[in-house]
Amino acid sequence: MTRGNDAIEISGVSKFYGEVLGVNRVDLTVMPGITGLVGPNGSGKSTLMNLIAGLLTPTKGTISILGLTNREPQLLYQHIGYCAQVDSFPPRMTGRQFLINYLRVHGFDKRSAAHLAHEALTRVSLLATADRRIDGYSKGMRQRIKLAQSICHQPRVMVLDEPLNGLDPIARAEIIDLFLELAAGGAHILVSSHILHEVDLISDRVVFLSNGYVVAEGDVQGIQGEIKHHPIQIRICSEAAPVIAARVFDLPDVVEARLHDDRRNVFVRTRNADRFFLAFNQMIMDHPWTIEAVSPVDESVEAVYQYLVADEPVSQ
Amino acid sequence: MAVYERSYHGYDGELTGTGNRILVISKFTTRELFRSRMFCAFFAICFVPSVSFLIAIYLRYNLEMLTELQIPIDEIFIIDAGFFINFLQYPQASLSFLLALVVGPGMISPDLRDNAMPLYLSRALTKTDYLLGKLLVLVVLLSLITWVPAVLLFFIHAYLGPEGWLVDNLQLPFAFIVTSFAWIFTLSLTALALSAWIKWKQVAQITFFGFFVMSSALGEAVREIFGGWLGSAFSAFDSYAVLISYAANEPVPISMPPSVAIMNMLVLSALATALIFQRIRAKEVA
Amino acid sequence: MEADGAGAGLADATTPPPGVRNDQPPPADGADLATDARSQPVIELQNLSVTLRGHPVLKSLTTRVTGRCIGLLGPNGAGKTTLLNTLLGFYPSTTGSAKVLGRDIRERAVRQQIGYMPENDSFIAGMSGVNFVRYMGELSGLPPEQALERAHEVFFYVGLGEARYRNVEAYSLGMKQLVKLAQAIIHGPRLLFLDEPTNGLDPPARTRMLQLIREIRDSGEARVIISSHLLRDVEECCEEVLILRHGEIATYCNLAEQRRSIEKFLLLQVVGAPATDAGPDPVDAFVAGLRDRGCEVGMQNRRRLRAVLPPTMEVRNVYELATALNVQIRGLDHKRDSLEDIFLRAMEGDHRPGDGS
Numbered sequence A: 001m002t003r004g005n006d007a008i009e010i011s012g013v014s015k016f017y018g019e020v021l022g023v024n025r026v027d028l029t030v031m032p033g034i035t036g037l038v039g040p041n042g043s044g045k046s047t048l049m050n051l052i053a054g055l056l057t058p059t060k061g062t063i064s065i066l067g068l069t070n071r072e073p074q075l076l077y078q079h080i081g082y083c084a085q086v087d088s089f090p091p092r093m094t095g096r097q098f099l100i101n102y103l104r105v106h107g108f109d110k111r112s113a114a115h116l117a118h119e120a121l122t123r124v125s126l127l128a129t130a131d132r133r134i135d136g137y138s139k140g141m142r143q144r145i146k147l148a149q150s151i152c153h154q155p156r157v158m159v160l161d162e163p164l165n166g167l168d169p170i171a172r173a174e175i176i177d178l179f180l181e182l183a184a185g186g187a188h189i190l191v192s193s194h195i196l197h198e199v200d201l202i203s204d205r206v207v208f209l210s211n212g213y214v215v216a217e218g219d220v221q222g223i224q225g226e227i228k229h230h231p232i233q234i235r236i237c238s239e240a241a242p243v244i245a246a247r248v249f250d251l252p253d254v255v256e257a258r259l260h261d262d263r264r265n266v267f268v269r270t271r272n273a274d275r276f277f278l279a280f281n282q283m284i285m286d287h288p289w290t291i292e293a294v295s296p297v298d299e300s301v302e303a304v305y306q307y308l309v310a311d312e313p314v315s316q
Numbered sequence B: 001m002a003v004y005e006r007s008y009h010g011y012d013g014e015l016t017g018t019g020n021r022i023l024v025i026s027k028f029t030t031r032e033l034f035r036s037r038m039f040c041a042f043f044a045i046c047f048v049p050s051v052s053f054l055i056a057i058y059l060r061y062n063l064e065m066l067t068e069l070q071i072p073i074d075e076i077f078i079i080d081a082g083f084f085i086n087f088l089q090y091p092q093a094s095l096s097f098l099l100a101l102v103v104g105p106g107m108i109s110p111d112l113r114d115n116a117m118p119l120y121l122s123r124a125l126t127k128t129d130y131l132l133g134k135l136l137v138l139v140v141l142l143s144l145i146t147w148v149p150a151v152l153l154f155f156i157h158a159y160l161g162p163e164g165w166l167v168d169n170l171q172l173p174f175a176f177i178v179t180s181f182a183w184i185f186t187l188s189l190t191a192l193a194l195s196a197w198i199k200w201k202q203v204a205q206i207t208f209f210g211f212f213v214m215s216s217a218l219g220e221a222v223r224e225i226f227g228g229w230l231g232s233a234f235s236a237f238d239s240y241a242v243l244i245s246y247a248a249n250e251p252v253p254i255s256m257p258p259s260v261a262i263m264n265m266l267v268l269s270a271l272a273t274a275l276i277f278q279r280i281r282a283k284e285v286a
Numbered sequence C: 001m002e003a004d005g006a007g008a009g010l011a012d013a014t015t016p017p018p019g020v021r022n023d024q025p026p027p028a029d030g031a032d033l034a035t036d037a038r039s040q041p042v043i044e045l046q047n048l049s050v051t052l053r054g055h056p057v058l059k060s061l062t063t064r065v066t067g068r069c070i071g072l073l074g075p076n077g078a079g080k081t082t083l084l085n086t087l088l089g090f091y092p093s094t095t096g097s098a099k100v101l102g103r104d105i106r107e108r109a110v111r112q113q114i115g116y117m118p119e120n121d122s123f124i125a126g127m128s129g130v131n132f133v134r135y136m137g138e139l140s141g142l143p144p145e146q147a148l149e150r151a152h153e154v155f156f157y158v159g160l161g162e163a164r165y166r167n168v169e170a171y172s173l174g175m176k177q178l179v180k181l182a183q184a185i186i187h188g189p190r191l192l193f194l195d196e197p198t199n200g201l202d203p204p205a206r207t208r209m210l211q212l213i214r215e216i217r218d219s220g221e222a223r224v225i226i227s228s229h230l231l232r233d234v235e236e237c238c239e240e241v242l243i244l245r246h247g248e249i250a251t252y253c254n255l256a257e258q259r260r261s262i263e264k265f266l267l268l269q270v271v272g273a274p275a276t277d278a279g280p281d282p283v284d285a286f287v288a289g290l291r292d293r294g295c296e297v298g299m300q301n302r303r304r305l306r307a308v309l310p311p312t313m314e315v316r317n318v319y320e321l322a323t324a325l326n327v328q329i330r331g332l333d334h335k336r337d338s339l340e341d342i343f344l345r346a347m348e349g350d351h352r353p354g355d356g357s
Helices: A045-052 A073-078 A095-105 A110-123 A139-151 A169-184 A196-202 A220-226 A241-249 A273-286 A301-308 B018-034 B037-045 B048-062 B064-068 B081-106 B109-113 B117-121 B127-144 B147-160 B171-197 B201-226 B230-234 B236-247 B258-279 C080-087 C108-113 C129-139 C144-158 C173-185 C203-219 C231-237 C255-260 C282-292 C315-324 C339-346
Strands: A008-017 A020-030 A033-038 A060-065 A080-083 A157-161 A188-192 A205-210 A213-218 A232-238 A254-259 A265-270 A291-296 C043-052 C055-065 C069-073 C095-100 C114-117 C191-195 C223-227 C240-245 C248-254 C265-272 C296-299 C304-308 C327-335
Touching: A008 A045, A020 A045, A020 A213, A033 A045, A033 A169, A033 A196, A033 A301, A045 A060, A045 A157, A045 A188, A045 A205, A073 A080, A080 A139, A095 A110, A095 A139, A110 A139, A139 A157, A139 A169, A169 A188, A169 A196, A169 C339, A196 A301, A205 A220, A205 A301, A213 A220, A213 A301, A220 A301, A232 A241, A232 A273, A241 A254, A241 A265, A241 A273, A265 A273, A273 C315, A273 C327, B018 B037, B018 B127, B018 C129, B037 B081, B048 B081, B048 B147, B081 B109, B081 B127, B081 B171, B081 B201, B081 B236, B109 B117, B109 B171, B117 B127, B127 B147, B127 B171, B127 B258, B147 B171, B171 B201, B171 B236, B171 B258, B201 B230, B201 B236, B230 B236, B230 B258, B236 B258, C043 C080, C055 C080, C055 C095, C055 C240, C055 C248, C069 C080, C069 C203, C069 C231, C080 C095, C080 C191, C080 C223, C108 C114, C114 C173, C129 C144, C129 C173, C144 C173, C173 C191, C173 C203, C203 C223, C203 C231, C223 C231, C231 C339, C240 C339, C248 C255, C248 C339, C255 C339, C265 C282, C265 C315, C282 C296, C282 C315, C282 C327, C315 C327
Parallel strands: A033 A188, A033 A205, A080 A157, A157 A188, C069 C223, C069 C240, C114 C191, C191 C223
Antiparallel strands: A008 A020, A008 A060, A205 A213, A232 A265, A232 A291, A254 A265, A291 C327, C043 C055, C043 C095, C240 C248, C265 C304, C265 C327, C296 C304
């Protein structure tokens, strides 16, 4: 039975493989909902995911997953669904058999297993090919059966490594809807991905990893607010850009207003986003400007990634 | 000061002809091959018999000492067609077999293992071009230790030896060339077929060894037990021996008709070629 | 953002290779192209059908594709990969014909002008990076000295200069992707086929790859065809898209034209003041207010809204409402039809893709 605990608590966790660092001194609390995990290859994402899924034991520190640890595997693994990046399936099995086997191993009887397998297959839209051998599946189908496996036993925690890999755009949207649905039901979903705009779209909170350390975590807009030494940057596109540039510079907290060569875009840097937007929105009302676009150049996962994780540009 | 920005430029220079591409494959394959010191040593050793036979011929005609000692060298050491056949059949057949064993099975598997075939075939190369490129390497290397030394030795002997011997034995060089090529193609194509189907070089080599040696041993056993020549019909070694002797107008060691010997080699080559083309596709048809 | 060449700094200058100008006569073995290559169709399909193992995969495709950079899209099983493989000559066509750069694909010489970057791992173990790419260059007809020169050049161009003497099997995933690109461009082909070029790349590497692709596109030296599931990538690089469905062409359209079309809606990023216990959430009130005024509003999440304004409303009115409700408009953009919408419309009439093939 669970102890009614609702979070995944990671305290002071380090994981080393011999002398090679996996993650170092991680303190994290993962709440229900969708948590995105981003970072370059080799930053410790897989290590962190394996730790949360209970597949690895920390070298130091403690992890508590809904009040359980991997010292109670039978209790723990019931609640965890894991979707790895690598493909490895038993040969000559159909999709349905694969799921049913998995469920039986988890202790479900034949009827429940069949029922749950059917439900999972429906959720990932694999029902029509469920009775074909996995050997013959396309890349997208393999991905879906992996996802089915990670959700079929209705776990409360789902650890998903690049879950949308190989899926076509429609499938991506479908699976994203599935995640949102599961999250709304109170599950903890941890998603690791390189496709930052998707992470931005679906995550309630994002964890940024770099070189084995957690460099930031939280709601993206919140994170941006905390990066003190970076005044936030905003792009304003309008025919009246030159005038806007001049006016905006008068506002308090604005440290820079740069007019782009095309004379239609202004890049503004301000130390206080809230105050700026309120003031700027008022200015729009007071002046006859037509605004074509306003985009905060910083309030996205891409922007934060670039500041904190990467030394190189990341497209936005 | 001029600053050059790195940007993308296409290529507008000259291009080599299509025949050249085949040679490129051969060139790079050979280069990789001779990187290994073990292989260089082995290849050098393959020339030892040729050199020994050369010295033997030279000595035969140039040691005054022997005439002084009144050793009837003419009766002891006869250089005739049989001499050369022995040369080709014994040391060189085995050595060429070993060379094919060492070189062949590792030629195609590296290209298939990491999915490089689409890179070849998306260029102006056909599967035939690819095969020819690989085959050329084997053909050249094997030629250098089969008919090339045999023909050279022939002409050296013709030069050093008795008058008129050349004219009497003119069929020999042609025999050597033709039969050697049959042997070379059989060996090479089989080795390449095994390389195309078996991922691991060592396993392919063992299979290659097993296939030829087994068929030879089996052939001999069948001959012993049942008599006749049927057992040898499946042995490439025996076919080779038969063909050389037949082409050289010499008595044939096994009473197998040469047409059967030719069939043996042809069928094996054709089968191997078909198997190779089956495997060197860009994409498997899903 | 300024284009900075490949990420590895501009410290080392590169002398431009001699003789590379647009007024050069076409290469000896190249296609018989007219000098204004840009207007010529890249691909022409005429009733092209391909049947594999008894299943018809491509059904009588007919189209003319022009443009510098074209996206090839479609759900799994639509025939995208098959089309690509057919154009590359890997599968024979059952009926119909296809021309690439004006030449029939059955002519071997047409592949002289083609570069291909496969989706899966593709290399020869045991060779160093530069040796491997040089080999590929020579296989494409470059004379040995030129091949070696260009191999090095191309390595630096894609940003792998440091690693070029290491064996390819030891490269990381991102590096292997770049090597695949390098071998595709070493012979300066007129047409590049890139299959999932950003597969497995982390964000900075993905940015770099897309930048390289855009540079190649803008250089005018090569046309590019990208097959990808990531619509964003295609949107960033491609001007036209060809969308396949069930082995047929669902749509072929020009993105730039789509973007200029009249149909438009707003993408808003909003932040409301924290909701007090008494009142409604400001953002919800904002949405309700917009709807009251006749807008169609959709919420992607708590921060992002899409709104289609009725003719009576203007952007200014939206700001008025926001100010009144204490909602900050942090982002505003007029979005023409994005590629995602185009794609979804192309799939219309489909049952939910439950066959997952």
